[in-house]
Amino acid sequence: MERLTLPSGGAAAVDDYLEYRRIVGDDDGGKLFTPEEYEEYKKKVLPMRLQNRLFVSWRSPTGMDCKLVGPETLCFCTHRYKQHKTDFETILQQRPISLPCRVTGCPCRTYLYVPLNGTQPIRCRCKHFADQHSPAAGFICSVCSKCSGFHSCFTCACGQPAYAHDTVVETKQERLAQGKPVGQDVPYAAMGGLTGFSSLAEGYMRLDDSGTGAPSIEFLDSPVTTMDHPFLKSFQASSSSSPETLRDGNEMKLTDIQVSSIKRPEEDDMAFFERRYQERIKMEKVAKQKGKAPLPSSTKPS
Template structure:
């Protein structure tokens, strides 16, 4: 692996570029904005994104968002969500909302999520992959003449077939009316349905229903009850009373962590030697002479 080195201030410049790329996305056409153009772009676009953000999800018939679409999520046309039209000065009234692809020559008229089977596209009932079909409405297969349109029986992890799901594009108000998470307002382009770290997981695995991310301080400081996770109840004493965290306990916790330079064998050998030392120390402590007692006169 090639090692990259940056001059003084290079890391800060890299962070600034990543921030620029997240905000501008594909809107600069591959040519960087000047500082003046960048500031003008932010002045015009950021308020519009805050007011008219669109949330995109792949929803099952049960109403669960099995997939929350992000900037890098692929469309049926094989282009990413960030390569589609995602910013609107005024949100159209017709439903469903169409987000056409902006790549030159692409026939995609609306963003359509299609799942993957591992790392490869799913197959149609004509036995050909999704990327072997036309992105134009109708989704006719380019590899055969028998296909009447893409239709996959691939089963989602939620138990429903892929053809029963819908790609849903909705506004912030529409999601709030359904009790679904909207997260925080962010200036980045093509955020789609991402509202927090848990949004990266599939719907059935998403444990954080809010999607907002880190819980509030009140939740973190609340006492552990019988309804909480067994892990929290097991460590309730050590976490709630700081005086129980002795130096020995702290060192044992640090020792149980794998060091960056250790491989598997070195880690387990070090832990084994530490356990042997602890057992020897415990035996020596048990054989210590008893304190002298005063005989009754």
């Protein structure tokens, strides 16, 4: 395997190039700007991005952003979001805002997110994939003649069908008015709806206001039931034990009890229950020596 060695200051040069690529994107046409051109480009483009950034998301009818679009997110036309028009000197008043594809010859008039089923595009009701349909208005299938336009019954993780979702393009002010996060103003190209690392997760897994939201206090304070994960049940059972329990003449902390109640990877069922039984016998002996009543029986983990 070939090993690359950077000269002194090489790492800083790589960082500068990555910063350049995040800011310029494909606007240089594949030929690097000169330092003068780069500075002129930043003076022209960065104020637009900081003031007129557009946030793009794939929104469920429940209002949850199931997908936050980033620079590399594919459009229905199979081109990425960064290959569409994303910088505007002034925001148009008409809604929805159109983000046409900039690839030569592409008929795509605006960015349209289409989800993936694993690693492949979802299918239309005509049984053909999304990329087998025309990205022009109407989205007619290019393989069969029976398709009247792309329509997929693929179900999103939020429980709603794909056709019930909308690709939403909105301004910072519109997003703030809905109570959704906007992150910090950044100079990078085609950031879309990304505001942080959590933006890479699907909506039902995000605990901010763009996703499913933070769990309520009532949910966090609710008692553990038999339907909960065994990990929670084992901690619930051990937390009812007295933290003053002694083991081998030393005070046994509550955290020690909790860890002890969890089955170890190398233990089989019989070894686990035998270890727990022996620990309980020791604790009862110590409790009797201290003049305490025997400990109540604890719930066995399922």
